[in-house]
Amino acid sequence: MNLKIAVCVKSVPNPDQFSSLSLDPVSKTLIREGIDSVINPADLHAIELAVQLKEQYGAHISLISMGPQQAQKELRMGLAYGPDDAFLVSDREFGGADSLATSYVLAKALEKAGPFDLIILGNESADGATAHVPSQVGIIMGLPNMTDIVGFSLDENGKTRVKKRLQGRYAIYEAELPLVIGVAKDINKVRTAGMRGVLGAKNKPLTVWSVENFEDLDKTRIGLSGSPTQGGEYHTASFGREATELKGSPEEIASELSNIIRPILGRE
Amino acid sequence: MICKKEIWIYAETESQKIAPSYYELLGKAHELKESLNEAYEIVAVILSDSAEEVSKELRSSAVDRVYCLEHEKLGNYNPEYYAAVLSEFAKKHKPEMLWIAASAIGGELAPSVAALLNTGLAAHCVDILINDKGELVHLVPAFGGKLLTEILVPKTRPIMASVKPGIFREREIACSKEAELVFERAEILDSMESRFKLVEEQEMQSSGLPVEKAEVVLAGGRGIGNTQTWEKLKELAGRLDGAVGYTRSLVDIGLEENELNMIGSSGKSVRPKLYMGFGISGASHHISGIKDSGTIIAVNTDDEADIFDSSDYKIVADCDRILSALLEVL
Amino acid sequence: MWYMNEEREMLRKMVAEFAENEVRPFVKEMEEKETFPMHLIKRAGELGILGLCFPEELGGVGVDWINLGIAMEEISKVSTCVGLLVMMTAVGSTLSLQFVGTEEQKEKILKPCIRGEQVLAMSLCEPVGSSNTAAYKTKAVLDGDEWVLNGGKIFCTLAGQCEYYGIMALTDEFNPLTMEGATMFLVHKDTPRFKVGHIEKKLAWHGSATGSIYLTDCRVPKTMILGEVNKGLHAFGSTVMQTYAYLAILSLGGAVGAYEEALRYTKERVHIGGKTLFENFQAVRHRLVNMYTEIEACRGLLYGCFEMMQQGKNGVKECMAAKIYAQQVHESVASQAVMLHGGNGLMVDNGIERYFRESKMMAVGGFAVDIIRDQISMLL
Numbered sequence: 013m014n015l016k017i018a019v020c021v022k023s024v025p026n027p028d029q030f031s032s033l034s035l036d037p038v039s040k041t042l043i044r045e046g047i048d049s050v051i052n053p054a055d056l057h058a059i060e061l062a063v064q065l066k067e068q069y070g071a072h073i074s075l076i077s078m079g080p081q082q083a084q085k086e087l088r089m090g091l092a093y094g095p096d097d098a099f100l101v102s103d104r105e106f107g108g109a110d111s112l113a114t115s116y117v118l119a120k121a122l123e124k125a126g127p128f129d130l131i132i133l134g135n136e137s138a139d140g141a142t143a144h145v146p147s148q149v150g151i152i153m154g155l156p157n158m159t160d161i162v163g164f165s166l167d168e169n170g171k172t173r174v175k176k177r178l179q180g181r182y183a184i185y186e187a188e189l190p191l192v193i194g195v196a197k198d199i200n201k202v203r204t205a206g207m208r209g210v211l212g213a214k215n216k217p218l219t220v221w222s223v224e225n226f227e228d229l230d231k232t233r234i235g236l237s238g239s240p241t242q243g244g245e246y247h248t249a250s251f252g253r254e255a256t257e258l259k260g261s262p263e264e265i266a267s268e269l270s271n272i273i274r275p276i277l278g279r280e
Numbered sequence: 281m282i283c284k285k286e287i288w289i290y291a292e293t294e295s296q297k298i299a300p301s302y303y304e305l306l307g308k309a310h311e312l313k314e315s316l317n318e319a320y321e322i323v324a325v326i327l328s329d330s331a332e333e334v335s336k337e338l339r340s341s342a343v344d345r346v347y348c349l350e351h352e353k354l355g356n357y358n359p360e361y362y363a364a365v366l367s368e369f370a371k372k373h374k375p376e377m378l379w380i381a382a383s384a385i386g387g388e389l390a391p392s393v394a395a396l397l398n399t400g401l402a403a404h405c406v407d408i409l410i411n412d413k414g415e416l417v418h419l420v421p422a423f424g425g426k427l428l429t430e431i432l433v434p435k436t437r438p439i440m441a442s443v444k445p446g447i448f449r450e451r452e453i454a455c456s457k458e459a460e461l462v463f464e465r466a467e468i469l470d471s472m473e474s475r476f477k478l479v480e481e482q483e484m485q486s487s488g489l490p491v492e493k494a495e496v497v498l499a500g501g502r503g504i505g506n507t508q509t510w511e512k513l514k515e516l517a518g519r520l521d522g523a524v525g526y527t528r529s530l531v532d533i534g535l536e537e538n539e540l541n542m543i544g545s546s547g548k549s550v551r552p553k554l555y556m557g558f559g560i561s562g563a564s565h566h567i568s569g570i571k572d573s574g575t576i577i578a579v580n581t582d583d584e585a586d587i588f589d590s591s592d593y594k595i596v597a598d599c600d601r602i603l604s605a606l607l608e609v610l
Numbered sequence: 611m612w613y614m615n616e617e618r619e620m621l622r623k624m625v626a627e628f629a630e631n632e633v634r635p636f637v638k639e640m641e642e643k644e645t646f647p648m649h650l651i652k653r654a655g656e657l658g659i660l661g662l663c664f665p666e667e668l669g670g671v672g673v674d675w676i677n678l679g680i681a682m683e684e685i686s687k688v689s690t691c692v693g694l695l696v697m698m699t700a701v702g703s704t705l706s707l708q709f710v711g712t713e714e715q716k717e718k719i720l721k722p723c724i725r726g727e728q729v730l731a732m733s734l735c736e737p738v739g740s741s742n743t744a745a746y747k748t749k750a751v752l753d754g755d756e757w758v759l760n761g762g763k764i765f766c767t768l769a770g771q772c773e774y775y776g777i778m779a780l781t782d783e784f785n786p787l788t789m790e791g792a793t794m795f796l797v798h799k800d801t802p803r804f805k806v807g808h809i810e811k812k813l814a815w816h817g818s819a820t821g822s823i824y825l826t827d828c829r830v831p832k833t834m835i836l837g838e839v840n841k842g843l844h845a846f847g848s849t850v851m852q853t854y855a856y857l858a859i860l861s862l863g864g865a866v867g868a869y870e871e872a873l874r875y876t877k878e879r880v881h882i883g884g885k886t887l888f889e890n891f892q893a894v895r896h897r898l899v900n901m902y903t904e905i906e907a908c909r910g911l912l913y914g915c916f917e918m919m920q921q922g923k924n925g926v927k928e929c930m931a932a933k934i935y936a937q938q939v940h941e942s943v944a945s946q947a948v949m950l951h952g953g954n955g956l957m958v959d960n961g962i963e964r965y966f967r968e969s970k971m972m973a974v975g976g977f978a979v980d981i982i983r984d985q986i987s988m989l990l
Contacts (some may be wrong), residue, residue: 030423042427089620111403112395139423142403144391151363151395156475158359159388173479178357178384179294181483185476198493204628207658207671207681210621240400244417244430253576255594265595266605269577272593273610275300275445276554276575277496277520278383 013168015071015189017062018128020118020149021055021090023083027138035246042246051086054134056093056202058195061164062132063094063203069166072096074125078106078117084218091213092205099125103222108236110243111140115148116233120226122153128190129170135159135194146194156187159194179278284321285376286345287313288438290366290389291326291338292381298337300450301381305443306341307451308408309379315410323347323375324459327365327466329355335461342455347373351466353474357385360474363392365466370397375438379408382442390442400433401440406447484521491541496522497552497573499543501566502529503559503580503599510535512603513558519610525550527566543569558599562587613676613913621677625684628657633688640691640817641964646771647817648729650692651699655726659685660700663852664708668716669724675852675919679859679912686863687870690940690968691815693860694975695768699723701856703730703776705849710837719774719796728773730796733766733823743792743843744784748777748825750793756829757781759795762807762822769821770806774798777825782840794842796834797825804828814967815975854929855915857976861936861969862908868940868947868965869901875962876950887950894950901943908932908939930986934979937972944969 025033026048034043051059062073073095077083080102087098101121109117122131131150136143143159150157162182163175170189175182177196223229232238258265287309292299302324309322321344326334331348338346349369353361366389370378380390382404394401402408402418406428411417417430418441433439491497498517504510510530517524525543526536536542543550544566555573559580560566567590570576578591579602588594595602614622636647654660662678664670678700686693707720707730722728736746748761759779766775775797784791797804807822837845846853876887876894887894912932918925944965948955951962958964973979 025423033423033427035427085616088616089623092620092624110400111391112398112400115395140403141422142391142401143387144394144401144403147359147388147391148395151392156360157392158476160384174476175482176384181481183357183478184480184482186479187476204631204657205624206656207621207624207662207677210617210624211671211674211677213620214617240394240398240433240436241402242400242432242434244411244415244432246422247419247428247430253590253592255578255588255591257594257596262597262601262605263608265597265602266609269593269595269602269606270609272575272577273520273554275304278445 013069013071013166013170015065015069015129016126017065017071017073018122018126018131019055019058019062019073019075019090019095020122020131020133020145021059021075021077021086022052022134022137023049023077023079023086024052024137024139026050027053030138049082049086051090052134052137052139054136054138054195054197055090056134057197057199058132058134059090059093059095060200060202061195062130064200065130065166066094074099074128076118076121076125077101078109078114078121081220084220087218088213091216091218092209093203094205094209095216097217098219100218100220101222102220105223105231105235108239109234110239110241111142111144112148112240113234113236113238115145115152116230116238118145119149119152120229121221122149124221124226130172130189131155131192133192133194135161135196143194146192150192153192155190155192157192157194158185158187161193161195162199164193164195164199284319286321286323286373287377288323288325288347288370288375288379289343290378290380290386291324291334292383292386293326293328293334296333298334298341299381299383299445301383301386301443301445303341303450304445304448305379305381306343307453308443308448310342310451310453312408312410316416320376321345325349325366325369327354327362329353331463339458339461340455341459342453343459345460345462348461348463349466350463351469353469353472354466356478358474358476358478359388359392360476361469361472362389363396364468364472367393367396368466368468369464370438378438378440380440380442382444386442390440394440397436397438397440399436399438399440400431401442402431402433403442404447405431405441405443408441408443491523491525491543492548492550494523494550495552496520496554497525497543497550497570498522498556498558499525499527499560499570500530500535500558500599501527501560502533503561504530504535505533505559505600507535509600509603512600512607516603516606516610519607520554522552522554527560527563529561557587557591558603560587561585562590611909611913613917618677618680622680622684624657625659625681626687628653628659629685629688633685633692637689637692637817637961637964640689642816644811644816644819646695646768646819648771651695651729652726654685654696654699655724659696660726661724663701663705664724668708669721675855675916676913678856679916682856682859683863683866686860687867689817690860690864690971691817693863694815695729695818697856697860698731698767699726699729701849701852703732705852706836706845709848710845712833714833715796715836722773729768729771730774730776731766731768731772732776732778733763734778735763735765737762737764743778743780743789744786746778746780746784746792748779750779750781750795750830752781752832753829756831757793757795757835759797759825759828759830762824764822765810765820766823767818767820769809769819769823771819772799775804775823776836777823778842789843790840792842793839794836794845795830796836797828797830798834801828801830812971814964814971850926851915851919851924851929854926854933854977854982855912855919857972858908858912858915858929858933858936861933861940861972862905862912864965864968865901865905865908865936865940865943868944868962868969869898869905871962871965872901872947872950873898875954897946897950901946904939904942908936912936927986927989930982933972933976934982934986937969937979940972941969 075098133146380386405418407419553574577593578587661670781793782791803826809821
């Protein structure tokens with residue numbers, strides 16, 4: 013079939029080290045020393061889906077990322093799993109972007125590197141965790157898009173079935189390519205990349221684009237000035253929990269617990 | 281004519297009933313309204329193929345107006361139809377704020393509408409308030425909840441916010457009069473064909489989940505004491521689509537044989553949305569395995585049990601009785 | 611560390627992932643039930659770990675001795691037993707096949723080994739004389755196109771789990787000066803009258819079957835000789851450095867594993883006054899520093915050996931020294947790790963005592979350290 017697939021990846025601070033993050037007490041900025049960066053965990057599942065489709069149908073997979081120069085390291089790691097090439101969109105002017113400005117830049121990069129039949133993203137990033145980007149990339153590109161996807165299949169005619177998680181149930185939709193999907197981690201299990209992949213990653217093309225490489229970038233939509241949301245101060249959240257004690261008969265407690273539990277589970 | 285600014289609350293429905301998240305957002309809207317300088321109206325917005333019944337409930341929910349956007353195509357959730365209708369309507373009526381619960385549907389609807397309106401959306405707010413500088417800020421978690429950030433939407437309108445269900449508490453609000461009810465047909469959908477076709481819906485099966493992947497974990501410790509109580513915990517876990525975990529003590533007393541789902545520093549670490557520990561004392565090695573969980577509820581007969589220092593909810597009671605009572609209710 | 615770069619860091623991460631996700635879950639069962647999960651060899655083959663020192667024509671991923679060292683270290687951190695078995699297939703017995711093997715042998719044995727589909731064990735030890743080749747009782751006599759083997763070996767690693775066994779037998783009177791007289795035969799497991807005997811219970815490495823093998827009039831085609839007749843020991847000539855260095859890396863990996871466990875334990879275990887063991891006791895901190903230092907000294911020596919291999923330099927003495935030193939470090943670090951765990955260090959369920967038991971194996975296994983000392987002394 014030879015599909016053209018794009019996977020958007022993000023370099024994030026290692027979630028396993030989040031508990032070591034701290035704030036500078038004076039400037040209130042984040043101290044990130046000693047924290048490694050990794051590929052956003054959900055994006056690995058996106059890469060895995062792409063590689064599975066490549067093995068099944070034949071595809072060319074491109075990784076796309078917006079980030080600092082150092083994010084090239086994460087893209088190389090991503091290439092080790094099987095994708096064919098990678099594009100890093102990096103420029104000071106892209107800095108400070110919120111999800112909408114990020115989605116705009118990703119959309120432009122996808123247009124430039126594309127066109128793609130399928131664009132796969134991890135549903136949310138470990139650091140910002142807005143889960144906005146898959147929908148917003150789709151909307152900006154005018155492509156059908158859907159998030160929280162736990163199942164995906166394709167037939168020989170390019171017709172897809174996507175399984176989306178809803179409240180207490182799943183909904184399965186049919187859609188034609190091209191398509192944008194945000195995948196949940198339980199869609200698949202990420203393979204361990206083999207040595208061949210790791211050692212071959214350095215030979216795969218990795219292109220870095222800055223603002224100059226784009227012909228028709230609307231500068232009012234990029235970076236900090238293109239972000240309708242602005243971040244203010246950070247506060248530390250306290251870890252020690254204050255327990256609310258529930259008292260009464262077992263039946264009363266159970267009833268209160270039920271009201272506490274249901275919303276967490278997304279149930280009525 | 282001077283129109284008051286509006287706070288729109290998207291009223292999500294599930295099988296013809298208003299989701300509790302609506303009332304949670306409503307409570308916060310009223311709270312915020314009091315600290316705002318100008319007079320605001322609170323408006324409920326609902327999308328439906330037939331909103332007759334639910335709109336009645338919304339009218340008496342202490343809002344100033346209810347907009348019912350109707351169209352045949354709005355029966356089942358479809359991301360393209362819903363986002364198109366809500367954004368068109370917002371463009372037409374220009375609310376100041378638009379809040380959507382970050383449920384399975386809302387979590388997709390909100391960013392889609394924000395992109396269509398080219399406006400800012402504060403995601404998964406844990407609070408919305410006026411800060412010391414008089415700015416409208418949204419408190420949003422980052423880095424797995426380790427830190428909170430203030431998010432502002434200074435220039436674009438509407439100011440959008442999404443809030444996960446259960447974050448805000450519902451509150452009782454005196455409702456003096458019924459709201460104005462406005463029906464509008466979502467004409468934009470007449471000429472629109474979605475590129476998604478709903479083919480099938482499937483119920484969620486509860487399975488023997490591995491504990492480290494589950495969103496819900498119920499764990500038992502020494503205090504479980506016997507097979508019957510343990511069975512009750514497992515039954516409850518099944519009902520909540522959750523995984524079953526346990527401490528070493530439980531293995532010691534013979535209720536589990538292997539360490540597949542043992543939680544602790546020498547076992548597994550879990551990060552579920554909901555963790556409930558029954559009969560667990562809370563030795564540090566177990567706590568280290570659960571400390572990043574969303575909500576921690578602990579039940580133990582010992583008032584001084586260590587686990588209560590790391591819990592959100594403390595229940596000093598016999599596990600067996602609480603489990604029995606929960607099985608009646610959930 | 612000086613040899614690390616971005617690519618090697620990726621490689622290390624991937625092997626560490628394999629070790630954590632696929633090897634670790636089996637370690638307990640392996641120790642208790644004494645079964646070896648042969649599928650781990652297959653997986654190591656699939657992931658290309660076994661191919662890190664073989665060229666692509668043979669199914670490898672390209673030769674890089676440091677890369678192989680990094681991979682072996684990561685696996686040994688979790689289990690030196692699994693490390694040993696992966697190492698045997700990656701470099702122990704198969705490497706000589708690459709240099710002196712025939713095309714047929716490479717097709718039949720080497721390539722499947724690199725893919726993880728087969729294992730080749732080398733068996734040298736005998737009841738009388740152990741490493742003393744001159745005293746071997748296992749002999750072979752030519753009969754037409756076949757050699758007839760009689761005798762037996764003890765302490766054969768992976769006895770009963772291999773496709774092929776490399777048996778060293780005397781085919782002439784052994785000449786200690788020229789080292790000629792012994793021949794390496796590649797014996798297939800299904801050879802009639804080839805028997806695997808008693809499997810021993812050992813101090814550690816329960817997942818690896820160590821046992822006796824017996825040959826009674828076993829006929830081996832003359833195409834199944836590794837290298838030349840009477841020059842069996844020479845078959846290992848070009849792989850001496852690797853043999854010692856990759857045994858050493860197992861010990862280093864084991865030491866690092868024990869050290870990291872101890873560090874984690876002492877930094878997490880809350881002790882008096884709400885502070886950790888690490889915070890409360892200088893003795894604990896100093897011990898950990900000593901362990902760290904020993905490990906890094908060993909690392910410097912051993913990875914220097916890998917770099918020498920990479921540059922094609924002769925470093926036989928250094929590799930032998932590394933094997934001795936690494937075992938020493940492993941034993942020292944594992945022993946201290948047990949103590950740092952206090953009572954928990956003695957409990958089987960906690961896993962740290964396994965490191966201690968495993969650390970002694972290399973003092974004798976592979977090549978006994980005192981024999982190696984003798985060999986180095988001849989080169990000084």
